[in-house]
Amino acid sequence: MKILSTTQTREADAYTIAHEPILSIDLMERASRTFTSWFVKKFPKSTFEMVSVICGKGNNGGDGLAIARLLEERGYDVAVFILNLTDNETEDFKTNLERVRQLQDLNKVVIKEVSSVEEMPVFGGDEILIDAMLGSGLNRPITGALADILHFLNECENTVVAVDVPTGVFTDMPTVGACIEADYTFAFEFPKLAFLFPENFHYVGDFVCASIGLDQKYIASVDSPYYYITSDIVKRIYKRRDKFAHKGVFGHALLIMGSYGKMGAAILATRACLRAGVGLVTVHVPICGYEVMQTAVPEAMVSLDEDRFIFTKVYDLPKYSTIAIGCGLSTKNRTRNALCYMLKHLNRPTVLDADALNILGQSPDWFEYIPKGSILTPHPKEFERMFGKVYDNFERNELQRRKAQEFGVYIILKGANTCVATPEGVCYFNSTGNPGMGTAGSGDVLTGILAGLLSQEYDPLEACILGVYIHGLAGDIAAEVESEESLTAGDLVNYLGKAFLKLRKL
Numbered sequence: 111m112k113i114l115s116t117t118q119t120r121e122a123d124a125y126t127i128a129h130e131p132i133l134s135i136d137l138m139e140r141a142s143r144t145f146t147s148w149f150v151k152k153f154p155k156s157t158f159e160m161v162s163v164i165c166g167k168g169n170n171g172g173d174g175l176a177i178a179r180l181l182e183e184r185g186y187d188v189a190v191f192i193l194n195l196t197d198n199e200t201e202d203f204k205t206n207l208e209r210v211r212q213l214q215d216l217n218k219v220v221i222k223e224v225s226s227v228e229e230m231p232v233f234g235g236d237e238i239l240i241d242a243m244l245g246s247g248l249n250r251p252i253t254g255a256l257a258d259i260l261h262f263l264n265e266c267e268n269t270v271v272a273v274d275v276p277t278g279v280f281t282d283m284p285t286v287g288a289c290i291e292a293d294y295t296f297a298f299e300f301p302k303l304a305f306l307f308p309e310n311f312h313y314v315g316d317f318v319c320a321s322i323g324l325d326q327k328y329i330a331s332v333d334s335p336y337y338y339i340t341s342d343i344v345k346r347i348y349k350r351r352d353k354f355a356h357k358g359v360f361g362h363a364l365l366i367m368g369s370y371g372k373m374g375a376a377i378l379a380t381r382a383c384l385r386a387g388v389g390l391v392t393v394h395v396p397i398c399g400y401e402v403m404q405t406a407v408p409e410a411m412v413s414l415d416e417d418r419f420i421f422t423k424v425y426d427l428p429k430y431s432t433i434a435i436g437c438g439l440s441t442k443n444r445t446r447n448a449l450c451y452m453l454k455h456l457n458r459p460t461v462l463d464a465d466a467l468n469i470l471g472q473s474p475d476w477f478e479y480i481p482k483g484s485i486l487t488p489h490p491k492e493f494e495r496m497f498g499k500v501y502d503n504f505e506r507n508e509l510q511r512r513k514a515q516e517f518g519v520y521i522i523l524k525g526a527n528t529c530v531a532t533p534e535g536v537c538y539f540n541s542t543g544n545p546g547m548g549t550a551g552s553g554d555v556l557t558g559i560l561a562g563l564l565s566q567e568y569d570p571l572e573a574c575i576l577g578v579y580i581h582g583l584a585g586d587i588a589a590e591v592e593s594e595e596s597l598t599a600g601d602l603v604n605y606l607g608k609a610f611l612k613l614r615k616l
Protein backbone atom coordinates (compact mmCIF):
# COMPACT_ATOMS: atom_id res chain seq x y z
CA MET A 111 0.00 0.00 0.00
CA LYS A 112 1.36 3.37 -1.02
CA ILE A 113 1.66 6.04 1.67
CA LEU A 114 0.82 9.51 0.38
CA SER A 115 1.78 12.85 1.87
CA THR A 116 -0.96 15.18 3.08
CA THR A 117 -0.69 17.31 -0.06
CA GLN A 118 -0.93 14.22 -2.26
CA THR A 119 -3.90 12.94 -0.25
CA ARG A 120 -5.67 16.25 -0.75
CA GLU A 121 -5.02 15.96 -4.49
CA ALA A 122 -6.33 12.38 -4.52
CA ASP A 123 -9.38 13.65 -2.68
CA ALA A 124 -9.96 16.41 -5.26
CA TYR A 125 -9.37 14.02 -8.17
CA THR A 126 -11.91 11.55 -6.78
CA ILE A 127 -14.47 14.29 -6.30
CA ALA A 128 -13.98 15.52 -9.88
CA HIS A 129 -13.71 12.18 -11.68
CA GLU A 130 -15.84 9.63 -9.85
CA PRO A 131 -17.64 12.06 -9.69
CA ILE A 132 -18.84 12.48 -6.11
CA LEU A 133 -19.79 15.55 -4.10
CA SER A 134 -17.30 16.37 -1.39
CA ILE A 135 -20.07 16.12 1.24
CA ASP A 136 -20.81 12.59 -0.02
CA LEU A 137 -17.12 11.65 0.17
CA MET A 138 -17.17 12.88 3.77
CA GLU A 139 -20.24 10.74 4.38
CA ARG A 140 -18.50 7.70 2.89
CA ALA A 141 -15.41 8.28 5.05
CA SER A 142 -17.58 8.67 8.14
CA ARG A 143 -19.50 5.48 7.35
CA THR A 144 -16.20 3.61 7.00
CA PHE A 145 -15.13 4.89 10.41
CA THR A 146 -18.50 4.04 11.95
CA SER A 147 -18.54 0.46 10.62
CA TRP A 148 -15.17 -0.16 12.27
CA PHE A 149 -16.13 1.67 15.48
CA VAL A 150 -19.32 -0.31 16.14
CA LYS A 151 -17.41 -3.58 15.86
CA LYS A 152 -14.55 -2.40 18.02
CA PHE A 153 -16.69 -0.71 20.69
CA PRO A 154 -20.06 -2.46 20.82
CA LYS A 155 -22.83 -0.34 22.29
CA SER A 156 -23.13 -2.53 25.35
CA THR A 157 -19.60 -1.71 26.51
CA PHE A 158 -19.98 2.09 26.72
CA GLU A 159 -22.52 4.42 28.31
CA MET A 160 -21.98 7.25 25.92
CA VAL A 161 -19.93 8.58 23.02
CA SER A 162 -18.72 12.19 23.09
CA VAL A 163 -17.52 13.57 19.78
CA ILE A 164 -15.27 16.62 20.06
CA CYS A 165 -15.28 18.57 16.81
CA GLY A 166 -13.28 21.39 15.24
CA LYS A 167 -14.82 23.45 12.45
CA GLY A 168 -12.81 22.08 9.50
CA ASN A 169 -13.50 18.90 7.57
CA ASN A 170 -12.17 16.75 10.39
CA GLY A 171 -14.91 18.30 12.53
CA GLY A 172 -17.33 17.69 9.65
CA ASP A 173 -16.41 13.99 9.79
CA GLY A 174 -17.00 14.07 13.56
CA LEU A 175 -20.51 15.47 13.09
CA ALA A 176 -21.38 12.88 10.46
CA ILE A 177 -20.00 10.13 12.72
CA ALA A 178 -22.10 11.45 15.63
CA ARG A 179 -25.23 11.21 13.48
CA LEU A 180 -24.35 7.73 12.19
CA LEU A 181 -23.63 6.44 15.69
CA GLU A 182 -26.95 7.83 16.94
CA GLU A 183 -28.63 5.91 14.10
CA ARG A 184 -26.90 2.78 15.40
CA GLY A 185 -28.41 3.36 18.85
CA TYR A 186 -25.49 5.00 20.69
CA ASP A 187 -26.05 7.86 23.16
CA VAL A 188 -24.14 10.69 21.57
CA ALA A 189 -23.02 14.14 22.74
CA VAL A 190 -21.25 16.60 20.43
CA PHE A 191 -18.84 19.29 21.64
CA ILE A 192 -17.96 21.94 19.08
CA LEU A 193 -14.81 23.94 19.73
CA ASN A 194 -15.74 27.55 19.22
CA LEU A 195 -12.19 28.84 18.79
CA THR A 196 -12.44 30.14 15.22
CA ASP A 197 -15.04 31.49 12.80
CA ASN A 198 -13.61 29.52 9.85
CA GLU A 199 -16.14 26.81 9.12
CA THR A 200 -15.88 24.63 6.01
CA GLU A 201 -18.99 24.14 3.87
CA ASP A 202 -19.15 20.42 4.63
CA PHE A 203 -18.84 21.14 8.35
CA LYS A 204 -21.80 23.53 8.10
CA THR A 205 -23.91 21.02 6.17
CA ASN A 206 -23.22 18.29 8.71
CA LEU A 207 -23.94 20.67 11.58
CA GLU A 208 -27.36 21.36 10.07
CA ARG A 209 -27.98 17.62 9.88
CA VAL A 210 -27.02 17.05 13.53
CA ARG A 211 -29.08 20.05 14.64
CA GLN A 212 -32.13 18.28 13.24
CA LEU A 213 -31.36 15.36 15.56
CA GLN A 214 -30.89 17.79 18.44
CA ASP A 215 -34.35 19.21 17.75
CA LEU A 216 -35.69 15.67 18.17
CA ASN A 217 -33.75 15.37 21.46
CA LYS A 218 -31.65 12.58 19.98
CA VAL A 219 -28.24 14.26 20.25
CA VAL A 220 -26.86 16.87 22.65
CA ILE A 221 -24.75 19.66 21.09
CA LYS A 222 -22.65 22.01 23.18
CA GLU A 223 -20.27 24.75 22.10
CA VAL A 224 -17.03 25.11 24.05
CA SER A 225 -14.81 28.21 23.94
CA SER A 226 -12.29 27.43 26.67
CA VAL A 227 -11.08 24.60 28.85
CA GLU A 228 -13.26 25.86 31.71
CA GLU A 229 -16.32 24.99 29.65
CA MET A 230 -15.27 21.38 29.09
CA PRO A 231 -17.57 18.84 30.78
CA VAL A 232 -16.55 16.19 33.28
CA PHE A 233 -16.67 12.95 31.31
CA GLY A 234 -18.02 9.80 32.93
CA GLY A 235 -15.84 6.73 33.28
CA ASP A 236 -17.81 4.76 30.71
CA GLU A 237 -17.68 7.46 28.07
CA ILE A 238 -15.62 7.06 24.94
CA LEU A 239 -14.22 10.20 23.31
CA ILE A 240 -13.90 10.70 19.56
CA ASP A 241 -11.27 13.24 18.54
CA ALA A 242 -12.46 15.13 15.45
CA MET A 243 -10.87 18.45 16.36
CA LEU A 244 -8.15 18.71 13.73
CA GLY A 245 -6.93 16.28 11.11
CA SER A 246 -4.59 16.67 8.20
CA GLY A 247 -5.30 20.41 7.98
CA LEU A 248 -2.95 21.14 10.90
CA ASN A 249 -0.67 23.93 9.66
CA ARG A 250 1.05 25.18 12.83
CA PRO A 251 1.87 23.83 16.29
CA ILE A 252 -1.08 23.89 18.66
CA THR A 253 -0.85 26.47 21.46
CA GLY A 254 -3.26 28.56 23.55
CA ALA A 255 -6.85 27.57 24.34
CA LEU A 256 -6.79 24.45 22.13
CA ALA A 257 -3.58 23.28 23.82
CA ASP A 258 -5.29 23.72 27.22
CA ILE A 259 -8.24 21.63 26.03
CA LEU A 260 -5.91 18.90 24.76
CA HIS A 261 -4.06 18.81 28.10
CA PHE A 262 -7.40 18.53 29.87
CA LEU A 263 -8.50 15.66 27.62
CA ASN A 264 -5.18 13.88 28.09
CA GLU A 265 -5.68 14.03 31.86
CA CYS A 266 -9.05 12.26 31.52
CA GLU A 267 -8.97 8.49 31.85
CA ASN A 268 -11.35 7.91 28.94
CA THR A 269 -10.52 5.92 25.83
CA VAL A 270 -9.83 8.32 22.97
CA VAL A 271 -10.33 7.41 19.31
CA ALA A 272 -8.92 9.83 16.72
CA VAL A 273 -10.53 10.39 13.34
CA ASP A 274 -7.96 10.26 10.52
CA VAL A 275 -5.13 11.97 12.47
CA PRO A 276 -4.76 12.58 16.23
CA THR A 277 -5.23 16.31 16.76
CA GLY A 278 -1.85 18.06 16.76
CA VAL A 279 0.19 15.38 14.97
CA PHE A 280 1.99 16.54 11.82
CA THR A 281 1.71 13.70 9.35
CA ASP A 282 4.82 14.32 7.24
CA MET A 283 7.27 15.94 9.64
CA PRO A 284 8.24 15.89 13.31
CA THR A 285 5.47 17.00 15.63
CA VAL A 286 5.85 20.04 17.87
CA GLY A 287 3.14 21.64 20.01
CA ALA A 288 0.30 20.09 21.99
CA CYS A 289 -1.28 16.81 20.85
CA ILE A 290 -4.11 14.55 21.88
CA GLU A 291 -2.94 11.19 23.22
CA ALA A 292 -5.26 8.81 21.40
CA ASP A 293 -5.60 5.13 22.21
CA TYR A 294 -6.69 4.36 18.64
CA THR A 295 -6.45 6.21 15.36
CA PHE A 296 -8.58 5.34 12.37
CA ALA A 297 -6.82 6.70 9.27
CA PHE A 298 -8.63 7.27 5.99
CA GLU A 299 -7.19 5.36 3.01
CA PHE A 300 -3.52 5.14 4.14
CA PRO A 301 -1.51 5.23 7.35
CA LYS A 302 0.38 8.53 7.58
CA LEU A 303 4.18 8.44 7.58
CA ALA A 304 4.34 9.89 11.12
CA PHE A 305 2.30 6.96 12.48
CA LEU A 306 5.16 4.59 11.69
CA PHE A 307 7.73 6.29 13.91
CA PRO A 308 8.05 5.46 17.62
CA GLU A 309 8.00 9.06 18.88
CA ASN A 310 4.36 9.38 17.79
CA PHE A 311 3.07 6.16 19.32
CA HIS A 312 2.10 8.09 22.42
CA TYR A 313 -0.30 10.21 20.31
CA VAL A 314 -1.45 7.73 17.69
CA GLY A 315 -1.91 4.60 19.81
CA ASP A 316 -2.89 1.56 17.72
CA PHE A 317 -3.79 2.61 14.23
CA VAL A 318 -6.01 1.05 11.61
CA CYS A 319 -6.69 2.29 8.13
CA ALA A 320 -9.37 1.54 5.58
CA SER A 321 -10.19 2.71 2.11
CA ILE A 322 -12.75 5.47 1.74
CA GLY A 323 -12.90 4.85 -1.99
CA LEU A 324 -10.35 7.38 -3.23
CA ASP A 325 -9.50 6.88 -6.91
CA GLN A 326 -7.13 3.89 -7.04
CA LYS A 327 -5.81 4.65 -10.52
CA TYR A 328 -4.90 8.13 -9.42
CA ILE A 329 -3.18 6.80 -6.30
CA ALA A 330 -1.23 4.32 -8.44
CA SER A 331 -0.01 7.17 -10.64
CA VAL A 332 1.30 9.29 -7.76
CA ASP A 333 5.01 9.15 -7.01
CA SER A 334 5.75 8.31 -3.40
CA PRO A 335 8.87 6.77 -1.86
CA TYR A 336 6.83 5.20 0.97
CA TYR A 337 4.93 1.92 1.07
CA TYR A 338 3.26 -0.06 3.83
CA ILE A 339 3.76 -3.82 3.47
CA THR A 340 0.32 -5.43 3.40
CA SER A 341 -0.61 -9.03 2.67
CA ASP A 342 -1.41 -8.31 -0.98
CA ILE A 343 2.16 -7.15 -1.74
CA VAL A 344 3.52 -10.25 -0.01
CA LYS A 345 1.10 -12.62 -1.75
CA ARG A 346 2.35 -11.35 -5.11
CA ILE A 347 5.94 -12.12 -4.11
CA TYR A 348 5.45 -15.55 -2.54
CA LYS A 349 6.25 -18.44 -4.91
CA ARG A 350 4.64 -21.83 -4.58
CA ARG A 351 6.89 -24.84 -5.08
CA ASP A 352 6.95 -26.76 -8.29
CA LYS A 353 5.82 -30.38 -8.03
CA PHE A 354 9.10 -31.66 -9.45
CA ALA A 355 11.33 -29.33 -7.50
CA HIS A 356 14.21 -30.83 -5.47
CA LYS A 357 16.76 -29.52 -3.01
CA GLY A 358 19.10 -28.56 -5.83
CA VAL A 359 16.77 -25.78 -6.93
CA PHE A 360 16.37 -24.20 -3.51
CA GLY A 361 19.97 -23.12 -3.26
CA HIS A 362 22.90 -23.69 -0.97
CA ALA A 363 23.44 -21.01 1.67
CA LEU A 364 26.66 -20.38 3.52
CA LEU A 365 26.25 -18.78 6.94
CA ILE A 366 29.42 -17.38 8.51
CA MET A 367 28.49 -16.95 12.13
CA GLY A 368 29.28 -17.63 15.74
CA SER A 369 32.34 -17.29 17.96
CA TYR A 370 33.28 -18.63 21.38
CA GLY A 371 30.29 -18.01 23.69
CA LYS A 372 28.03 -16.89 20.84
CA MET A 373 27.26 -20.08 18.95
CA GLY A 374 23.56 -19.71 19.76
CA ALA A 375 23.29 -16.93 17.16
CA ALA A 376 24.60 -19.29 14.47
CA ILE A 377 22.21 -22.04 15.54
CA LEU A 378 19.15 -19.76 15.44
CA ALA A 379 20.05 -18.33 12.02
CA THR A 380 20.76 -21.77 10.58
CA ARG A 381 17.48 -23.21 11.83
CA ALA A 382 15.61 -20.20 10.44
CA CYS A 383 17.36 -20.54 7.08
CA LEU A 384 16.22 -24.17 6.88
CA ARG A 385 12.66 -23.31 7.94
CA ALA A 386 12.58 -20.57 5.30
CA GLY A 387 13.04 -23.27 2.69
CA VAL A 388 16.70 -23.38 1.71
CA GLY A 389 17.83 -26.54 -0.12
CA LEU A 390 21.18 -26.94 1.62
CA VAL A 391 22.91 -24.98 4.31
CA THR A 392 26.54 -24.92 5.40
CA VAL A 393 27.57 -23.05 8.54
CA HIS A 394 31.12 -21.84 8.84
CA VAL A 395 32.13 -21.79 12.53
CA PRO A 396 35.33 -21.76 14.60
CA ILE A 397 36.54 -25.13 15.91
CA CYS A 398 34.83 -24.61 19.28
CA GLY A 399 31.47 -24.59 17.46
CA TYR A 400 31.79 -27.92 15.69
CA GLU A 401 30.08 -30.27 18.13
CA VAL A 402 27.35 -27.92 19.22
CA MET A 403 26.46 -27.13 15.63
CA GLN A 404 26.37 -30.78 14.56
CA THR A 405 24.25 -31.66 17.55
CA ALA A 406 21.87 -28.73 17.52
CA VAL A 407 21.21 -28.62 13.76
CA PRO A 408 21.78 -32.06 12.22
CA GLU A 409 20.31 -30.85 8.90
CA ALA A 410 23.22 -28.40 8.42
CA MET A 411 26.71 -29.09 7.11
CA VAL A 412 29.61 -27.54 8.97
CA SER A 413 32.67 -25.82 7.52
CA LEU A 414 35.40 -25.36 10.11
CA ASP A 415 37.60 -22.33 10.55
CA GLU A 416 41.30 -22.79 11.33
CA ASP A 417 40.83 -20.80 14.52
CA ARG A 418 39.44 -22.29 17.68
CA PHE A 419 37.36 -19.29 18.73
CA ILE A 420 36.70 -16.84 15.90
CA PHE A 421 36.16 -16.51 12.14
CA THR A 422 39.42 -15.92 10.24
CA LYS A 423 39.19 -17.54 6.81
CA VAL A 424 36.73 -19.33 4.54
CA TYR A 425 37.21 -21.16 1.21
CA ASP A 426 35.10 -22.08 -1.80
CA LEU A 427 32.87 -19.01 -1.75
CA PRO A 428 31.78 -19.40 -5.40
CA LYS A 429 30.07 -22.73 -4.72
CA TYR A 430 27.35 -21.17 -2.56
CA SER A 431 24.26 -19.51 -3.93
CA THR A 432 23.95 -17.10 -1.00
CA ILE A 433 26.14 -15.93 1.84
CA ALA A 434 25.11 -14.37 5.13
CA ILE A 435 27.61 -13.17 7.68
CA GLY A 436 27.71 -11.53 11.07
CA CYS A 437 25.51 -13.09 13.80
CA GLY A 438 27.62 -13.66 16.92
CA LEU A 439 30.80 -13.16 14.87
CA SER A 440 32.88 -10.89 17.18
CA THR A 441 34.84 -7.85 15.98
CA LYS A 442 38.36 -9.17 16.67
CA ASN A 443 41.11 -7.94 14.31
CA ARG A 444 41.53 -11.17 12.35
CA THR A 445 37.76 -11.42 11.89
CA ARG A 446 37.71 -7.82 10.67
CA ASN A 447 40.40 -8.56 8.10
CA ALA A 448 38.63 -11.72 6.96
CA LEU A 449 35.40 -9.77 6.47
CA CYS A 450 37.20 -7.08 4.46
CA TYR A 451 38.79 -9.73 2.22
CA MET A 452 35.41 -11.40 1.68
CA LEU A 453 33.62 -8.17 0.81
CA LYS A 454 36.25 -7.40 -1.79
CA HIS A 455 35.98 -10.86 -3.37
CA LEU A 456 32.26 -11.54 -3.18
CA ASN A 457 30.44 -10.48 -6.27
CA ARG A 458 26.82 -11.13 -5.39
CA PRO A 459 24.26 -9.85 -2.90
CA THR A 460 25.16 -10.89 0.63
CA VAL A 461 23.32 -10.55 3.95
CA LEU A 462 25.27 -8.55 6.55
CA ASP A 463 24.10 -8.45 10.15
CA ALA A 464 25.23 -7.74 13.71
CA ASP A 465 29.05 -7.80 14.09
CA ALA A 466 29.56 -7.52 10.32
CA LEU A 467 27.76 -4.17 10.63
CA ASN A 468 29.66 -3.20 13.77
CA ILE A 469 32.92 -3.84 11.91
CA LEU A 470 31.75 -1.66 9.02
CA GLY A 471 30.90 1.05 11.55
CA GLN A 472 34.55 0.98 12.69
CA SER A 473 35.87 1.07 9.09
CA PRO A 474 33.57 3.28 7.01
CA ASP A 475 35.96 3.06 4.02
CA TRP A 476 34.89 -0.53 3.55
CA PHE A 477 31.28 0.31 2.69
CA GLU A 478 32.28 0.69 -0.92
CA TYR A 479 33.40 -2.96 -1.02
CA ILE A 480 29.92 -4.27 -0.19
CA PRO A 481 28.50 -6.05 -3.24
CA LYS A 482 25.65 -4.10 -4.86
CA GLY A 483 22.22 -5.38 -3.92
CA SER A 484 23.41 -6.72 -0.54
CA ILE A 485 21.11 -6.60 2.47
CA LEU A 486 22.21 -4.88 5.71
CA THR A 487 19.99 -5.52 8.73
CA PRO A 488 20.87 -3.07 11.53
CA HIS A 489 18.83 -2.42 14.65
CA PRO A 490 18.88 1.29 15.60
CA LYS A 491 22.10 1.01 17.63
CA GLU A 492 23.96 -0.75 14.83
CA PHE A 493 22.56 1.85 12.43
CA GLU A 494 23.98 4.60 14.63
CA ARG A 495 27.37 2.87 14.79
CA MET A 496 27.48 2.76 10.99
CA PHE A 497 26.00 6.11 10.05
CA GLY A 498 26.05 8.32 13.16
CA LYS A 499 23.53 9.93 15.50
CA VAL A 500 20.27 11.50 14.36
CA TYR A 501 17.79 13.80 16.04
CA ASP A 502 14.57 11.92 15.31
CA ASN A 503 13.13 9.15 13.14
CA PHE A 504 12.28 11.43 10.21
CA GLU A 505 15.98 12.32 10.03
CA ARG A 506 17.00 8.69 10.51
CA ASN A 507 14.68 7.63 7.70
CA GLU A 508 16.20 10.24 5.37
CA LEU A 509 19.68 9.04 6.29
CA GLN A 510 18.67 5.40 5.75
CA ARG A 511 17.30 6.18 2.28
CA ARG A 512 20.39 8.21 1.39
CA LYS A 513 22.84 5.50 2.48
CA ALA A 514 20.91 2.76 0.68
CA GLN A 515 21.17 4.84 -2.49
CA GLU A 516 24.80 5.81 -1.95
CA PHE A 517 26.01 2.22 -1.50
CA GLY A 518 23.47 0.50 -3.75
CA VAL A 519 22.26 -1.77 -0.93
CA TYR A 520 19.05 -2.68 0.89
CA ILE A 521 19.03 -1.42 4.47
CA ILE A 522 16.54 -3.08 6.80
CA LEU A 523 16.19 -0.90 9.89
CA LYS A 524 14.68 -3.25 12.47
CA GLY A 525 12.11 -2.47 15.16
CA ALA A 526 8.34 -1.99 15.27
CA ASN A 527 7.37 -1.18 11.64
CA THR A 528 10.77 -2.40 10.39
CA CYS A 529 11.72 -0.31 7.37
CA VAL A 530 13.32 -1.68 4.19
CA ALA A 531 15.12 1.06 2.20
CA THR A 532 16.09 0.18 -1.36
CA PRO A 533 18.97 1.34 -3.62
CA GLU A 534 16.35 3.45 -5.42
CA GLY A 535 15.53 5.27 -2.16
CA VAL A 536 12.10 3.67 -1.71
CA CYS A 537 10.96 2.59 1.78
CA TYR A 538 8.71 -0.32 2.68
CA PHE A 539 7.40 -0.35 6.27
CA ASN A 540 6.43 -3.71 7.75
CA SER A 541 2.99 -4.26 9.23
CA THR A 542 3.61 -7.50 11.16
CA GLY A 543 5.45 -8.14 14.43
CA ASN A 544 4.98 -7.27 18.07
CA PRO A 545 7.02 -6.21 21.13
CA GLY A 546 7.43 -9.85 22.15
CA MET A 547 10.06 -9.99 19.40
CA GLY A 548 12.29 -7.66 21.38
CA THR A 549 14.19 -10.68 22.68
CA ALA A 550 17.72 -12.00 22.26
CA GLY A 551 18.31 -13.65 18.91
CA SER A 552 15.24 -12.54 16.97
CA GLY A 553 17.44 -10.58 14.58
CA ASP A 554 19.53 -13.71 13.94
CA VAL A 555 16.35 -15.48 12.91
CA LEU A 556 15.60 -12.72 10.36
CA THR A 557 19.11 -13.07 8.90
CA GLY A 558 18.60 -16.81 8.47
CA ILE A 559 15.24 -16.23 6.78
CA LEU A 560 16.73 -13.69 4.37
CA ALA A 561 19.55 -16.07 3.41
CA GLY A 562 17.00 -18.86 2.89
CA LEU A 563 14.84 -16.72 0.63
CA LEU A 564 17.76 -15.38 -1.45
CA SER A 565 18.92 -18.98 -1.93
CA GLN A 566 15.52 -19.80 -3.42
CA GLU A 567 16.03 -17.08 -6.00
CA TYR A 568 13.83 -14.45 -4.55
CA ASP A 569 15.53 -11.24 -5.65
CA PRO A 570 16.88 -9.04 -2.84
CA LEU A 571 13.84 -6.73 -2.71
CA GLU A 572 11.44 -9.67 -2.68
CA ALA A 573 13.52 -11.40 0.00
CA CYS A 574 13.50 -8.25 2.16
CA ILE A 575 9.73 -7.68 1.92
CA LEU A 576 8.72 -11.32 2.27
CA GLY A 577 11.42 -11.86 4.93
CA VAL A 578 10.42 -9.09 7.32
CA TYR A 579 6.71 -9.85 6.83
CA ILE A 580 6.95 -13.59 7.49
CA HIS A 581 9.35 -13.02 10.41
CA GLY A 582 6.81 -10.66 12.01
CA LEU A 583 3.92 -12.98 11.18
CA ALA A 584 5.69 -15.88 12.90
CA GLY A 585 6.13 -13.54 15.89
CA ASP A 586 2.43 -12.63 15.88
CA ILE A 587 1.30 -16.26 15.74
CA ALA A 588 3.83 -17.22 18.43
CA ALA A 589 2.70 -14.35 20.69
CA GLU A 590 -0.93 -15.47 20.44
CA VAL A 591 0.00 -18.90 21.74
CA GLU A 592 2.96 -18.20 24.01
CA SER A 593 2.35 -14.53 25.05
CA GLU A 594 4.60 -11.62 24.13
CA GLU A 595 6.49 -11.95 27.43
CA SER A 596 7.62 -15.52 27.02
CA LEU A 597 8.21 -15.42 23.28
CA THR A 598 11.78 -16.44 22.45
CA ALA A 599 13.75 -16.31 19.21
CA GLY A 600 13.50 -20.11 19.04
CA ASP A 601 9.71 -19.73 18.96
CA LEU A 602 10.02 -17.53 15.88
CA VAL A 603 11.77 -20.38 14.12
CA ASN A 604 9.23 -22.92 15.35
CA TYR A 605 6.24 -20.84 14.20
CA LEU A 606 7.69 -19.98 10.81
CA GLY A 607 5.89 -22.97 9.30
CA LYS A 608 2.53 -21.73 10.59
CA ALA A 609 3.34 -18.29 9.18
CA PHE A 610 3.91 -19.77 5.71
CA LEU A 611 0.64 -21.68 6.01
CA LYS A 612 -1.19 -18.49 6.97
CA LEU A 613 0.45 -16.63 4.10
CA ARG A 614 -0.77 -19.28 1.64
CA LYS A 615 -4.32 -18.82 2.89
CA LEU A 616 -4.33 -15.00 2.79
Ligand SMILES: NC(=O)C1=CN([C@@H]2O[C@H](COP(=O)(O)OP(=O)(O)OC[C@H]3O[C@@H](n4cnc5c(N)ncnc54)[C@H](O)[C@@H]3O)[C@@H](O)[C@H]2O)[C@@H](O)CC1
Pocket residue numbers: 119120122123137138141166167168169170171172173196198200243244245246247248249250251252253256273274275298299324
Ligand atom coordinates in the same frame (compact mmCIF):
# COMPACT_ATOMS: atom_id res chain seq x y z
N1 LIG B 1 -9.45 12.38 1.36
C1 LIG B 1 -9.53 12.49 2.64
O1 LIG B 1 -8.59 12.09 3.32
C2 LIG B 1 -10.73 13.10 3.27
C3 LIG B 1 -10.53 13.86 4.40
N2 LIG B 1 -11.53 14.24 5.17
C4 LIG B 1 -11.26 14.93 6.44
O2 LIG B 1 -10.75 16.20 6.25
C5 LIG B 1 -9.70 16.43 7.16
C6 LIG B 1 -8.91 17.60 6.70
O3 LIG B 1 -9.80 18.69 6.78
P1 LIG B 1 -9.33 20.21 6.70
O4 LIG B 1 -8.38 20.36 5.58
O5 LIG B 1 -10.56 21.03 6.70
O6 LIG B 1 -8.49 20.40 8.01
P2 LIG B 1 -8.81 20.20 9.56
O7 LIG B 1 -10.20 19.85 9.80
O8 LIG B 1 -7.77 19.30 10.04
O9 LIG B 1 -8.52 21.64 10.18
C7 LIG B 1 -8.35 22.78 9.41
C8 LIG B 1 -8.59 24.05 10.22
O10 LIG B 1 -7.79 24.06 11.37
C9 LIG B 1 -7.01 25.25 11.40
N3 LIG B 1 -5.75 24.96 12.06
C10 LIG B 1 -4.65 24.38 11.54
N4 LIG B 1 -3.69 24.27 12.47
C11 LIG B 1 -4.20 24.79 13.61
C12 LIG B 1 -3.68 24.96 14.91
N5 LIG B 1 -2.46 24.58 15.22
N6 LIG B 1 -4.47 25.52 15.85
C13 LIG B 1 -5.71 25.89 15.55
N7 LIG B 1 -6.26 25.76 14.32
C14 LIG B 1 -5.51 25.21 13.37
C15 LIG B 1 -6.87 25.64 9.96
O11 LIG B 1 -6.58 27.01 9.84
C16 LIG B 1 -8.23 25.26 9.40
O12 LIG B 1 -9.18 26.27 9.67
C17 LIG B 1 -9.01 15.09 7.20
O13 LIG B 1 -8.16 14.91 8.28
C18 LIG B 1 -10.23 14.18 7.26
O14 LIG B 1 -10.67 14.04 8.59
C19 LIG B 1 -12.86 13.67 4.97
O15 LIG B 1 -13.83 14.60 5.15
C20 LIG B 1 -13.09 12.91 3.72
C21 LIG B 1 -12.05 12.87 2.71
Ligand SMILES: Nc1ncnc2c1ncn2[C@@H]1O[C@H](COP(=O)(O)OP(=O)(O)O)[C@@H](O)[C@H]1O
Pocket residue numbers: 488489524525526527528542543544545546547548549550551552553554555556581582
Ligand atom coordinates in the same frame (compact mmCIF):
# COMPACT_ATOMS: atom_id res chain seq x y z
N1 LIG C 1 8.24 -3.80 19.25
C1 LIG C 1 8.51 -4.59 18.18
N2 LIG C 1 7.58 -4.78 17.23
C2 LIG C 1 7.86 -5.55 16.15
N3 LIG C 1 9.04 -6.17 15.93
C3 LIG C 1 10.00 -6.01 16.83
C4 LIG C 1 9.79 -5.23 18.01
N4 LIG C 1 10.94 -5.26 18.74
C5 LIG C 1 11.82 -6.02 18.05
N5 LIG C 1 11.26 -6.49 16.91
C6 LIG C 1 11.91 -7.32 15.88
O1 LIG C 1 12.78 -8.26 16.50
C7 LIG C 1 14.05 -8.30 15.82
C8 LIG C 1 15.14 -7.88 16.81
O2 LIG C 1 16.37 -7.89 16.16
P1 LIG C 1 17.76 -7.56 16.89
O3 LIG C 1 17.62 -6.32 17.68
O4 LIG C 1 18.82 -7.62 15.86
O5 LIG C 1 17.88 -8.77 17.89
P2 LIG C 1 19.14 -9.70 18.22
O6 LIG C 1 20.36 -8.85 18.06
O7 LIG C 1 18.91 -10.12 19.63
O8 LIG C 1 19.08 -10.83 17.27
C9 LIG C 1 13.93 -7.37 14.62
O9 LIG C 1 13.57 -8.09 13.46
C10 LIG C 1 12.81 -6.43 15.02
O10 LIG C 1 12.12 -5.91 13.91
Ligand SMILES: [K+]
Pocket residue numbers: 170241242243244245272273274275276277
Ligand atom coordinates in the same frame (compact mmCIF):
# COMPACT_ATOMS: atom_id res chain seq x y z
K1 LIG D 1 -8.58 14.20 14.72
